[in-house]
Amino acid sequence: MTARRPWWLLALLPAIAACVVRTPYPLFVAGTIGIDAIAAIGLAITLRKAGQPSLAQTTFMAIGAYTASLCELNLHWPLLLAGIAGVLVAAVSAWVIGAILLNLEGLYFALGTLALNAAAVAIFKNAGIFGNEEGLQNLTALAIPGLTPEQAPAVVAWLLVAAGLGLAVALDRARFGRGLRMLRESPKVANSVGFDPASLKRSAFTLSGAYAGAAGVLLAAQLSVVNPSLFTLVNSIALVAMVITGGEALLGTVGGAIVIVLVHEFSRSALQYAPVTLVGGIDLIVNGVVLIAILRFWPRGLTSLATLFRSPKRSTPASGTIAPARPAPLDVTPGTIAIAAHDIGHRFGGVYAVDGVSLAVGAGEIVAVIGPNGAGKTTLLTILGGYHAIQRGEVDLRGMPVEHLPAYRRARLGIAATFQHMEVVEQMSVRENVLAAGTREAGVDPALAAVDLLDAADAPVSELSFGQQRMVELARVLARDETPRVLLMDEPASGLSQPERVALAEVVRAFAAAGTAVVLVEHDVAFVAGLVDRILVLDHGIPIAEGAPQTLLREPVVIDAYLGAAAVLA
Amino acid sequence: MEAFVQYLINGLAVGGVFALVAIGYVVVFRVVRIVNIAQGDFLAAATLVFLWLMNAHAGLVVAALGAVAAALVAALFVERIAVTAGGWYDELRAFLLTLAASQLIQGALLLCFGTQYLTMPSSAPPIVSLGNVHFNGIYLLVIAIVVVALAGLVLFLERTPLGWAMLATADDPLAARLCAVPVRTMGLLAFAIAALVAGIGGAAYGAVAIGSWNAGTTLSTAGFAAAVLGGMKDPIRAAIGGFTLGILQALVSGYAASYLQDPLTFVFLVVVLLAPATLRALRRRRARPATVAA
Numbered sequence: 001m002t003a004r005r006p007w008w009l010l011a012l013l014p015a016i017a018a019c020v021v022r023t024p025y026p027l028f029v030a031g032t033i034g035i036d037a038i039a040a041i042g043l044a045i046t047l048r049k050a051g052q053p054s055l056a057q058t059t060f061m062a063i064g065a066y067t068a069s070l071c072e073l074n075l076h077w078p079l080l081l082a083g084i085a086g087v088l089v090a091a092v093s094a095w096v097i098g099a100i101l102l103n104l105e106g107l108y109f110a111l112g113t114l115a116l117n118a119a120a121v122a123i124f125k126n127a128g129i130f131g132n133e134e135g136l137q138n139l140t141a142l143a144i145p146g147l148t149p150e151q152a153p154a155v156v157a158w159l160l161v162a163a164g165l166g167l168a169v170a171l172d173r174a175r176f177g178r179g180l181r182m183l184r185e186s187p188k189v190a191n192s193v194g195f196d197p198a199s200l201k202r203s204a205f206t207l208s209g210a211y212a213g214a215a216g217v218l219l220a221a222q223l224s225v226v227n228p229s230l231f232t233l234v235n236s237i238a239l240v241a242m243v244i245t246g247g248e249a250l251l252g253t254v255g256g257a258i259v260i261v262l263v264h265e266f267s268r269s270a271l272q273y274a275p276v277t278l279v280g281g282i283d284l285i286v287n288g289v290v291l292i293a294i295l296r297f298w299p300r301g302l303t304s305l306a307t308l309f310r311s312p313k314r315s316t317p318a319s320g321t322i323a324p325a326r327p328a329p330l331d332v333t334p335g336t337i338a339i340a341a342h343d344i345g346h347r348f349g350g351v352y353a354v355d356g357v358s359l360a361v362g363a364g365e366i367v368a369v370i371g372p373n374g375a376g377k378t379t380l381l382t383i384l385g386g387y388h389a390i391q392r393g394e395v396d397l398r399g400m401p402v403e404h405l406p407a408y409r410r411a412r413l414g415i416a417a418t419f420q421h422m423e424v425v426e427q428m429s430v431r432e433n434v435l436a437a438g439t440r441e442a443g444v445d446p447a448l449a450a451v452d453l454l455d456a457a458d459a460p461v462s463e464l465s466f467g468q469q470r471m472v473e474l475a476r477v478l479a480r481d482e483t484p485r486v487l488l489m490d491e492p493a494s495g496l497s498q499p500e501r502v503a504l505a506e507v508v509r510a511f512a513a514a515g516t517a518v519v520l521v522e523h524d525v526a527f528v529a530g531l532v533d534r535i536l537v538l539d540h541g542i543p544i545a546e547g548a549p550q551t552l553l554r555e556p557v558v559i560d561a562y563l564g565a566a567a568v569l570a
Numbered sequence: 571m572e573a574f575v576q577y578l579i580n581g582l583a584v585g586g587v588f589a590l591v592a593i594g595y596v597v598v599f600r601v602v603r604i605v606n607i608a609q610g611d612f613l614a615a616a617t618l619v620f621l622w623l624m625n626a627h628a629g630l631v632v633a634a635l636g637a638v639a640a641a642l643v644a645a646l647f648v649e650r651i652a653v654t655a656g657g658w659y660d661e662l663r664a665f666l667l668t669l670a671a672s673q674l675i676q677g678a679l680l681l682c683f684g685t686q687y688l689t690m691p692s693s694a695p696p697i698v699s700l701g702n703v704h705f706n707g708i709y710l711l712v713i714a715i716v717v718v719a720l721a722g723l724v725l726f727l728e729r730t731p732l733g734w735a736m737l738a739t740a741d742d743p744l745a746a747r748l749c750a751v752p753v754r755t756m757g758l759l760a761f762a763i764a765a766l767v768a769g770i771g772g773a774a775y776g777a778v779a780i781g782s783w784n785a786g787t788t789l790s791t792a793g794f795a796a797a798v799l800g801g802m803k804d805p806i807r808a809a810i811g812g813f814t815l816g817i818l819q820a821l822v823s824g825y826a827a828s829y830l831q832d833p834l835t836f837v838f839l840v841v842v843l844l845a846p847a848t849l850r851a852l853r854r855r856r857a858r859p860a861t862v863a864a
Binding site for chain 1: 605607651661662663665666667669670671672673674676677678680681685787788790791794795798827829830831832833835836837839840843844847
């Protein structure tokens with residue numbers, strides 16, 4: 001991720017080589033690798049980047065291949081036009097299937113795609129239009145002037161590998177890729193910065209379907225034949241093995257395709273005179289052995305080799321020059337109600353976690369929600385942010401009802417959040433964690449300067465201390481282009497050192513000064529008393545007192561419920 | 571009507587086999603939290619060995635024992651690969667490991683038995699007549715065996731100390747370990763039980779269907795769909811799911827075309843997976859105006 005050199009241009013080398021070589025067999029193998037690499041890059045987008053393990057990648061290859069072949073045979077379309085139709089139909093099919101299957105989590109999705117693959121193979125084998133077991137034959141071979149019929153598929157395949165790799169790498173570095181990675185590691189964070197999870201996953205799946213479609217079209221053009229046996233589960237699993245072998249990096253996926261295809265080809269040529277069943281069995285065993293070996297002994301795959309080529313760490317820019325970020329003032333009269341909750345009720349099973357809580361917070365106001373463990377504080381906050389579906393009550397954001405909007409929509413309307421169980425993406429760098437939706441790159445360094453993390457900007461978050469990781473969450477809110485209207489913070493001070501608490505309080509005050517309404521849940525009463533304008537006390541989900549800190553914390557009912565007999569604050 | 575009863579009995583027999591696959595999923599998933607996609611391949615291995623022994627005139631008892639042994643070898647192999655050797659993996663990696671193991675089992679079956687389809691040695695099956703409906707008595711036997719195996723498993727889990735130990739491991743491995751339950755052994759035991767039901771199911775499947783090296787994929791998907799109906803943890807509901815899917819498949823192949831079985835499994839799986847959430851969403855949408863009015 002750190003190096004931004006265009007490694008994907010390496011994929012042009014085989015294309016150039018294929019222009020020179022004239023021996024058919026190496027060209028055929030090169031073409032096969034290229035075709036599989038295209039499908040595998042598509043699969044890597046959905047499996048690695050979006051975390052959706054699809055076993056139906058060959059099904060979308062089949063859809064592309066059959067569509068193009070049928071257009072060619074029945075409508076007499078030229079190869080290029082038929083191929084474009086194939087890619088489009090594959091992408092649209094992936095969008096439709098994705099709309100259904102992406103509602104499933106992880107393994108259920110995998111099994112759903114497995115069943116889809118079996119269903120599709122059965123249909124291709126038996127519905128007459130697809131030519132049954134024999135498939136569609138006598139298709140036009142790919143012809144390019146100046147190239148032999150053997151050279152053309154290999155050259156085109158590797159040109160497309162380069163193009164596909166370039167596109168995938170560019171998307172991975174853009175907002176789309178950051179959103180997918182964030183979603184994979186922590187759906188909550190992705191939501192809180194305004195990414196729409198469903199749309200991201202569906203886009204990734206549609207894109208992978210388009211890649212598969214292109215691979216299928218090329219396969220039909222290379223073989224002049226399409227039949228169901230090209231698109232079975234064994235082939236899908238071979239693609240999964242390529243992605244697993246490649247590891248996280250997309251260039252690694254191409255390496256995975258090279259390794260897997262070569263292993264299959266070598267095992268086949270070693271058994272050239274063996275009966276057909278033996279070859280089929282060996283294919284299966286190769287799949288199994290490679291997958292087990294990589295998953296068990298080399299889970300990072302070929303990507304781990306990248307460290308050999310990585311240049312030594314670049315020095316970070318001098319930190320003194322960057323002014324710490326301050327939230328830009330909002331155009332709002334202090335005290336205007338920013339967020340209002342009315343009669344919120346929420347049950348887990350038979351127990352009310354929150355029952356009849358109402359709360360209105362004005363712009364520039366800081367309100368704390370306190371109460372003993374299990375009082376419903378966190379539940380209230382998650383309902384305001386939209387992380388639990390609402391069961392009873394209303395939530396208004398600046399007078400607009402938002403209780404039925406999903407969390408990412410509320411985030412886009414100006415609700416920012418930090419979480420109780422810290423939500424940072426440990427595998428991503430500090431900078432990537434902060435650089436979220438609705439954030440310009442220029443906003444990152446000042447935000448990091450404000451929480452004293454500038455020196456660690458390019459380190460993975462997993463290397464930071466607990467308190468520093470909390471500060472990453474804070475920087476994420478600070479870096480937003482637009483100052484949030486509402487900031488929800490769940491126990492922001494827990495686990496922080498004293499200097500970190502001071503910095504936290506400063507940031508919270510800066511937000512309030514800019515006009516943000518801050519709602520924070522906190523156990524540390526001393527911290528709260530010195531910071532907030534108003535306190536709401538909950539006990540067993542019911543509001544028992546509300547008021548300014550100095551008077552409220554002397555109320556007997558509060559002391560009894562929360563502070564115990566020996567009041568801490570005298 | 572005659573045909574319908576025939577299809578129904580076929581469906582119950584095949585559905586009983588699906589139910590046994592589903593129970594294998596449930597037992598393994600509950601105890602070691604792994605979706606074991608090779609479960610159908612245990613059955614395919616058992617079926618092939620059973621039919622091969624039957625065709626070699628080894629006798630029913632030897633063939634059945636051979637089926638259980640084949641499933642047991644496959645199951646212990648998967649347990650070794652996906653569960654114990656590397657400690658506990660995350661669920662996706664464990665799933666992919668069982669997928670890899672499934673490929674290895676299928677490859678081994680293909681090498682041993684080739685692409686031929688095995689069937690029961692031809693002998694006059696006992697014909698049972700119900701009015702003017704006549705059918706193969708073996709189907710009834712298969713249905714009975716499935717019901718007995720299911721009842722036995724439920725009794726084992728709920729009425730014996732060993733069964734309680736397994737359920738305890740399923741609920742909370744750490745707490746079970748603190749109560750001196752050997753958690754690792756419970757995992758092995760779960761796979762052994764999965765192998766036992768696969769052995770029984772394999773013999774049953776061999777008696778009513780065709781054995782082939784790649785039957786495992788179809789069986790795995792169908793059994794998973796059934797297991798999902800039981801929430802991956804209730805063996806009785808999973809069994810009901812298996813019977814339902816079996817009957818639906820028999821009706822579809824009887825009245826439409828037999829190749830629609832796999833597409834039907836896909837539709838069944840999607841419906842079972844998505845129906846609860848969809849119904850809940852619909853109910854909420856319908857309830858919303860009411861709460862506003864109140």
